[in-house]
Amino acid sequence: MDWLYILMPIAGVKIFWPGLIILGIGVGIIGGFFGMGGAWMVTPGLNILGFPMAFAIGTDIAHMAGKSLISTMRHGKFGNVDYKLGMIMLVGTIVGFEVGAQMVMWLERLGSVEKVVRLLYLVLLAFIAWMVFNDVAKKKRKDREAKAAGREVDPLSTGVEWHKTFHKIKIPPMIHLNVAGIYCSAWLPIGVSFLTGWLAGILGIGGGLIRMPALIYILGCPTHVAVGTDLFEVMISGLYGAATYTYKGRTELVAAIIMLVGASIGAQVGTVATKYIKGYGIRVAFGIAVIGCALSIILKLLPQYTSANKVVCDNISTVLVLGVVTALSAYIFVKMIQGAKAEVAAKKSAMAKQPA
Amino acid sequence: MKKLWVKFLGLITMAFVLAPKLVLAAGGGDVAPLVIVADTRKLSGIMAWWANMYNESHVEFTILTVILIPAIGLLFGVLADLVMSHIGIDLKHRELSEH
Numbered sequence: 151m152d153w154l155y156i157l158m159p160i161a162g163v164k165i166f167w168p169g170l171i172i173l174g175i176g177v178g179i180i181g182g183f184f185g186m187g188g189a190w191m192v193t194p195g196l197n198i199l200g201f202p203m204a205f206a207i208g209t210d211i212a213h214m215a216g217k218s219l220i221s222t223m224r225h226g227k228f229g230n231v232d233y234k235l236g237m238i239m240l241v242g243t244i245v246g247f248e249v250g251a252q253m254v255m256w257l258e259r260l261g262s263v264e265k266v267v268r269l270l271y272l273v274l275l276a277f278i279a280w281m282v283f284n285d286v287a288k289k290k291r292k293d294r295e296a297k298a299a300g301r302e303v304d305p306l307s308t309g310v311e312w313h314k315t316f317h318k319i320k321i322p323p324m325i326h327l328n329v330a331g332i333y334c335s336a337w338l339p340i341g342v343s344f345l346t347g348w349l350a351g352i353l354g355i356g357g358g359l360i361r362m363p364a365l366i367y368i369l370g371c372p373t374h375v376a377v378g379t380d381l382f383e384v385m386i387s388g389l390y391g392a393a394t395y396t397y398k399g400r401t402e403l404v405a406a407i408i409m410l411v412g413a414s415i416g417a418q419v420g421t422v423a424t425k426y427i428k429g430y431g432i433r434v435a436f437g438i439a440v441i442g443c444a445l446s447i448i449l450k451l452l453p454q455y456t457s458a459n460k461v462v463c464d465n466i467s468t469v470l471v472l473g474v475v476t477a478l479s480a481y482i483f484v485k486m487i488q489g490a491k492a493e494v495a496a497k498k499s500a501m502a503k504q505p506a
Numbered sequence: 507m508k509k510l511w512v513k514f515l516g517l518i519t520m521a522f523v524l525a526p527k528l529v530l531a532a533g534g535g536d537v538a539p540l541v542i543v544a545d546t547r548k549l550s551g552i553m554a555w556w557a558n559m560y561n562e563s564h565v566e567f568t569i570l571t572v573i574l575i576p577a578i579g580l581l582f583g584v585l586a587d588l589v590m591s592h593i594g595i596d597l598k599h600r601e602l603s604e605h
Contacts, residue, residue, distance in 0.1 A: 159557040160544045204542065212571065216579030223583060228600050374600070392575055396568040399542050399560065403571050404553070407578055414582030418590060425600040494594040 161205045161402050169199045174213065174409035178416020179479040182221040183423055184436050185377035186358025187214045187384045190443050191475045194468040196405075205402045208395030212406035214356075215388035217413040222381045224421040230378030232329035232371070235339055240383060242343030243350070243357065250351020268451055271353050275444035278363050282437035285309040285367070289430060306372070313370025330371045330379070342368050358384050359440065366433070373429035416479070423482045426489025435478055442474030 155164040173195040177188045192210040197203070225231050257263040288309030296303050313332075321335045346364050350357030358380050365376035395401050424432060449467035453460040544557035560567050590597055 157548060157553070159546075159549055159553045160542070160560050162545045212575050216575045216582075219576050219579045220583035220586070223580075224587075224597070227598050230600075389572065389576070393568055393572050396571040397564050399564055399567075401571060403556070403574065406575065410575070410578055411582060414579060415586055418583065418586040422590065422595060422597070490593065490595050493596065497594060 156404070156408070158205075158402050158404055160399075161202050161405075163200060163202060165199055165201065165405060167408050170405055170408040171412035173199070174217075174412025174414075175416040175419075176412075176475045176479045178217050178221075178413035178418075179420040179423070179482050180416075180439065180475060181214070181217055181384075181413070182224070182381070182417040182420025183377070183427075183432065183482050184358070184420075184439060185221075185225075185362050185380035185384070187211075187218065187356040187388060188358070189214070189356060190359075190446070191471055194446075194471045195475070198468060198472070201402075201405065205400055205405070208392075208398070208400035209402045209406045209409070211388055211391035211395055212401045212403065213409040213413055215385065215392045216406070216410045217417045218381050218385035218388050220414050221417040221421050222378065222385045224418060225374075225378030225381055225424075228374070228378070228421075228425065229329060230374045230424070231382050232327050232375055232379045233382065234325075235327045235330055235332075235369075235371075236379045236382040238325075238336065238339045239343035239361075239379075240386065242340040243347035243361075243383060243387075246344035246347025246349075247351040247357075249344075250348040250353075252351075253348075254352055267353055268447060270349075271355075272444060272447055272451075274349065274353075274360065275440050275447070278360070279437050279440045279444065281310065281363060281367060282433050282440065286430060286434055286437070310367055311370075312367050316368055317370065330369070330375045332370055334369070339369060356384060356387060359443065362436065373432050374424055377424060377432065419486050420479075420482055423486035423489070426493075427482070427485050431485075435481065439474060439478060442470060446471045 154166055154168060156167045157164050173192065177191050177195070180186075180191065181188045187210075189207070189210055192214075193206050196206045196210065201209070222231060254263055254267070257266055286309060289307065290309075292307060292309060293303045296307075316338055317332070317334050319335050319338060321337050323336045324333065325336045325339075326333050327339075342364050343361075346357050346361045349360050361383065362376050362380045365371040365379060366373060369376075371379065392401065396403075427435075446467040449463045449470065452458040452463050544560045546554050546557045546561070549557050559570070587597060
């Protein structure tokens with residue numbers, strides 16, 4: 151069974167390459183579907199495959215850049231990427247990220263950085279999960295009320311509508327974001343991107359997990375546009391990250407390419423699945439992913455504050471993360487296949503009905 | 507469109523200049539100042555060439571990586587596109603709905 155293992159030329163370790171492809175497919179599906187890089191899923195996966203941690207982050211970013219490029223292209227063709235919004239947000243994200251990173255340095259000097267960061271991350275994830283499920287509950291209630299009153303349910307209606315309040319801010323310059331269908335003050339996307347960039351800088355994450363819900367709930371983007379635009383940002387930061395990590399000698403390109411084989415298939419599946427799963431389906435699945443991420447952090451924190459065994463907690467955390475990845479990607483894959491089957495069948499029946 | 511591209515390239519350049527910390531972007535942290543040397547003794551062919559390049563010049567290694575990653579991504583993406591189009595999936599349209 152030696153052929154199933156490949157020697158990594160830089161890291162010098164033998165890796166089970168089908169595992170890299172499977173991991174790539176899983177994170178590709180989830181990344182393309184939710185619009186995030188998904189480092190929180192990849193790192194434990196690479197760890198299990200025996201990948202040295204020194205190379206895990208760089209390799210992850212390198213494959214993420216390629217994967218996001220594929221997903222952004224596909225979302226772009228679906229009309230899900232608001233490039234104008236993406237570019238405006240890029241500025242705020244960069245500045246916010248720098249401020250966040252400086253703040254981490256300041257907290258480091260105070261000696262409380264890790265505790266603050268982990269707690270902040272947990273609070274944030276709990277808030278996002280609450281926001282998503284509260285939104286879903288509100289939307290369901292609205293639909294029920296509409297049906298009870300005999301009205302037609304608006305397919306574009308949403309539960310939480312905080313964005314309407316934010317759109318009342320009329321500080322010039324005002325901008326039209328045509329793809330997202332938003333008319334608002336330019337300061338709103340700049341402010342949102344600064345805030346999400348700042349949080350990402352403090353937490354040391356890419357920010358897709360924060361930016362996607364912020365685009366939906368604060369800016370008022372339709373779910374699909376939020377996913378596509380977020381991926382556009384992940385693509386740019388991923389390319390930059392790949393360059394800088396590789397320059398520092400921390401990228402195992404062979405592994406990144408093998409993962410990319412799986413991720414390119416997964417990214418297409420995840421992106422095309424957004425065609426068949428409507429906005430609220432995406433939001434619910436995203437909420438579940440956020441809960442999985444939060445639970446894995448709680449498990450990492452447990453040994454620090456209780457007498458829980460660190461090895462056991464780490465193992466449970468890894469199993470949990472990989473379980474969430476497997477379950478979500480399987481769900482998305484099945485929905486995509488069902489949707490594609492229905493579409494192809496509809497096309498065939500339409501062709502059969504056409505007069506010869 | 508040309509204007510849009512000029513703005514886009516300008517922003518990317520700015521990102522490279524202003525955001526050295528963006529490398530943290532995928533859940534990482536600062537990298538420890540540790541020099542890693544690839545062991546090329548067990549390698550042959552393209553793998554040996556690749557590992558040698560890593561040992562000799564990180565700049566060349568980086569340039570090639572940055573070119574290869576999007577190129578390979580693009581290649582696999584287009585291949586997946588072709589397969590999906592062949593199956594009969596419409597890859598250009600979708601309905602916008604929040605249901």
